[in-house]
Amino acid sequence: MPVWTRCLTLSAALIVAAVVAGPASAQIKLKWAHVYEITEPFHTEALWAAGEIKKRTKGKYDIEVFPLSQLGNENQINEGLGLGTIDLIYTGVTFAAATYKPLGISGAPFMLRNFEHWKAYRDSKLFQDLASGYEDKTRHKIVAFTYYGLRQLTANRPVMKPEEMQGMKLRVPPAPLFLMFSKSVGASATPIAFAEVYRALQQGTVEGEENPMPTIMAKKFYEVQSHLILTGHIMESMLTVVGNHVWSKLTPDERKIFAEVLKEAASRATDAIEASERVLADEFKALGMTVVVPDREAFRKAAIPLHNDPSAGAGWSRAQYDELQALK
Numbered sequence: 202m203p204v205w206t207r208c209l210t211l212s213a214a215l216i217v218a219a220v221v222a223g224p225a226s227a228q229i230k231l232k233w234a235h236v237y238e239i240t241e242p243f244h245t246e247a248l249w250a251a252g253e254i255k256k257r258t259k260g261k262y263d264i265e266v267f268p269l270s271q272l273g274n275e276n277q278i279n280e281g282l283g284l285g286t287i288d289l290i291y292t293g294v295t296f297a298a299a300t301y302k303p304l305g306i307s308g309a310p311f312m313l314r315n316f317e318h319w320k321a322y323r324d325s326k327l328f329q330d331l332a333s334g335y336e337d338k339t340r341h342k343i344v345a346f347t348y349y350g351l352r353q354l355t356a357n358r359p360v361m362k363p364e365e366m367q368g369m370k371l372r373v374p375p376a377p378l379f380l381m382f383s384k385s386v387g388a389s390a391t392p393i394a395f396a397e398v399y400r401a402l403q404q405g406t407v408e409g410e411e412n413p414m415p416t417i418m419a420k421k422f423y424e425v426q427s428h429l430i431l432t433g434h435i436m437e438s439m440l441t442v443v444g445n446h447v448w449s450k451l452t453p454d455e456r457k458i459f460a461e462v463l464k465e466a467a468s469r470a471t472d473a474i475e476a477s478e479r480v481l482a483d484e485f486k487a488l489g490m491t492v493v494v495p496d497r498e499a500f501r502k503a504a505i506p507l508h509n510d511p512s513a514g515a516g517w518s519r520a521q522y523d524e525l526q527a528l529k
Contacts, residue, residue: 227261228260228261228262228263229261229262229263230263230264230265231262231263231264231265231288231289231447232264232265232267232272232286232287232288232289233247233251233264233265233266233267233287233288233289233290233291234266234267234271234272234273234278234281234287234289234290234291235247235266235267235268235278235290235291235292236268236269236270236274236275236278236291236395236396237268237269237291237416237419238268238269238416238419238420239268239269240419241415241416241419242415242469242470242473242474243291243347243439243470244266244268245470246466246467246469246470246473247266247291247466248266249466249469250264250462250463250465250466251263251264251265251266253462253465253466254458254459254462257458257462258455258458261455262455264288264289269396270394270395270396272286272287274375274394274395274396275292275293275296275374275375275376275394275395276296276299276375276376278290278292279292279296279297279299279300282341282442282444283339283341283444285444285446287444288443288444288446288447289441289442289443289444289447290441290442291347291439291440291441291442292439292440292442293308293349293374293376293437293438293439293440294307294308294437294438294439294440295308295374295376295377295378295379296374296376297335297343297440297442298376298377298378298516299376299377300335300338300339301331301334301335301338301339302516302517303331303334303516303517303518303521304331304332304334304335305378305514305516305517306331306516306517306521306522306525307319307322307436307438307525308378308379308435308437308438309378309381309435309504309507309508309514309515310381310382310385310434310435310500310504310507311434311435311500311501311504311505312435312436312508312525313436313525315436316348316436316475317529318436318528318529319348319436319438321528321529322525322528323346323438325528327521327524327525327528328346331521339445340445340449341442341443341444341445341448342442342443342445342448343440343441343442344441344442344443344459344460344463344464345440345441345460345463345464345466345467346438346439346440346441346467347438347439347440347441347467347470347471347474348436348437348438348470348471348474348475349413349416349437349438349439349474350413350414350415350416350436350437350474350475350478351413351414351433351434351435351436351437351478352411352412352413352432352433352434352435352436352437353411353412353413353414353417353429353430353431353432353433353434354366354409354410354411354429354430354432354434355409355410355411355412355417355422355423355426355428355429355430356369356408356409356426356427356428356430357408357409357426357427357428358427358428359428359430359491359493360428360430360432360493360495361493361495361496362495362496362499362500363385363386363387363499363500363503364386364387366386366387366388366409367386367387367388368387368388368389369386369388369389369408369409370388370389370391370406370407370408370409371383371388371389371390371391371407371408371409371410371411372391372392372393372398372401372402372407372409372410372411373390373391373392373393373411374392374395375392375393375394377514378514378516379392379514380513380514381504381507381510381513381514381515382411382434382435382504384507384513385500385503385504385507385513386500386503388409391406391407393406393407398410398420398422399420399421399422399424399425402422402425402426403425409426410422410426411432411434411435413437413474413478414429414477414478414481414482414485415474415477415478415481417429417481417485418481418484418485423485423488423489423490426490427489427490427491428490428491428492428493429482429485429490429491429492429493430493430495431482431492431493431494431495431497432495432497432500433497434500434504441463441466441467443459443463508522509522
């Protein structure tokens, strides 16, 4: 066989091999969006998870994490998941509940008793059933559940009892269920996107806001609010959601990798956040804030009558409510 013929034959073989191998080895780039600061455990653990998934899939999946509302606010990134322009998101349960209302049950004020109750719910059949309901409606996959922390109130004055919040212009996230807390205390709810809260407080658009302490610290709200009031009114959680356009194309082995890694990241973030809550009150004091311990029982009694009130944002059944309260 002439040399030029052998070269052509070899070249053709190499081309065929490249075509066959190409799709299997092609790297797939994914976008993971959230609204939180780069210093928060959600973000650092997302970076860890992205690297771990890339390693375990031998470089097939390259996930870029977009923090700080870079790809939109909470509502927008949820929409992006549906449009396929975003592939993974962290989202609060109350925002997911805009699509499937029962999933918001854990985000109601004083719905969960303590961290042990939160963990029992995370590991329960009830949570799995609610996650399945969301998945049936959206086709997206809820892979992990992360502790976000107890939401506390900040303001420029002390608050001891619910009636002292009557008429207060309170920033709430733009999700319907957050109106339940403001309604229970008579505050004037003002929905503002997360990225705009600092400026709203600084300019006096609102008088107060409420978030978990790690978030209050990360967003530096202590610079524009003088008082931290330890209401602990909502035990907040976040979901890690993978878009159907991604999950449906993963092989069984890839799904296992994604699930294992994302659940481990959620567990690591949960532990870090829960530990930080034990020390942050003292850190806020050191930064000059006045830390107030209010009458939490009075706040709880104000909220409980609204737990099953659809006009206040409740979207779950009485049976689901009773099942959650029975968890230990």
